[in-house]
Amino acid sequence: MNIVLTGSTSGIGWETLKALMPLADRVFLPVRNISKAEKLTQHLFQKEKIVLIPMDLSLMSEVKKGAMEILEQCKEIHILINNAGGIFPSGKKTSEGLDLTFATNHLGHFLLTRELMPALIRGQAKIIHVSSMAHQIATDPSQDLGLLKSSNTGSAYGKAKLYNILFSNELKNRFASKGISSYSLHPGAVRTSFGSETSLWAKLIIEVSKVFFISPKSGAQTSIFLATTPKNQLKNGGYYIRKKSKPTSSLAKNQKLASALWEYSEDVLKNLGLI
Template structure:
């Protein structure tokens, strides 16, 4: 079986990688810093099963190129874990003039999943999207899907974590008949370098609450649970916390919002001439 895991070189992604390495034949790791990743995997057993893929999830052209490299190596993916993410200053743009929080936490994974659909369908894959209880901060969407008007770091992060859940639900709606299942999860408040690139206020909030945070190893447990539990024992489209299904916010359960986000994401990628559908 083949696994693709983003955000594998730090925090809960690293712990997820170590736990799942014995269970898969091939592991594809999209990484932004290739040199760092090469050094890190030297400490792992069975590292010969790992293939590093240069990819920056904030750059849609980089995601497209990385996905093409993956599909040259395999035509089947059994598990995709969209784990990477981050909190960034509101209004910070990428080279493609898109919001950095939006691209890193949602659009990059959206395009990656879209590009890999033939391999995901062949593997009748599970798709796991790492979300957060922070999605409850987003009490309204205001049609600003791309966060072009969102100047507040915390609010922007809440919205993209909401997107992770909506994305999972729309994947269920569109591809359940292909054997694909999708889930979102809250890993817990994890003690990592998360938020190091964000605003002073956001950093202060994170530091003030870090005494109550859990370890990356503990934070990875729900991802690992969803990865290794048979599909028949899981709720397709479900949101999980501490290895159990949990009701997300009312907006996260809105099928129209899920479809609207999907369509907006397609429109952005069309504008960049990256997809034709």
């Protein structure tokens, strides 16, 4: 079994990696910092299974290049876990002119999944998206899908987490007939370095709240559950909390919005000359 896992060097991604490694033939890890990843993984049992791929998910040119590297080494992918994410100051842009929250939490994974699709189809893959209950606070993003006008950090993050679910649903609609299954999940409020790049006020709120947070190991359990449970025991397109399928917000069920997000994402990538 071949696995691709983003956001693997900390938090629930690290716990997910350790749990799934014994089951894998190879694990491809797109990472922003290769030297950090090498140090972290050098003592792991069966570390020879790991393939590190240079990739900053916020930069679409790097995502495209990294996806090509994976495809050169792997013809079939059986599990893709879109785990990486972050909460960033509103209005912060990437060097490609994209909103950083939009690029990191949605568009990077959209492009990675799109580029890997031939191998995902050959592997009849599961695609797992780490979303959040924060999607419940999202208002209708139709007039600003790229989050370029968003002035509120929390609001932008909520919309990005909504996008994870919309993307998962649209993948099911477009590719279920080709053997693809797609799931989204809320991992719980996890005690990690999450939010370290956001505003001082947001950092303070996160730190005060951490007394109520769960451990990264606990937070990884639903991702691990979805990766290891047979497809016929899961709901394709389902949203999971604590290993159980749960309802989403009404916006997350909106198929017109899911389709519009897909089309918008492709348009952005076309404008960048990447598809």
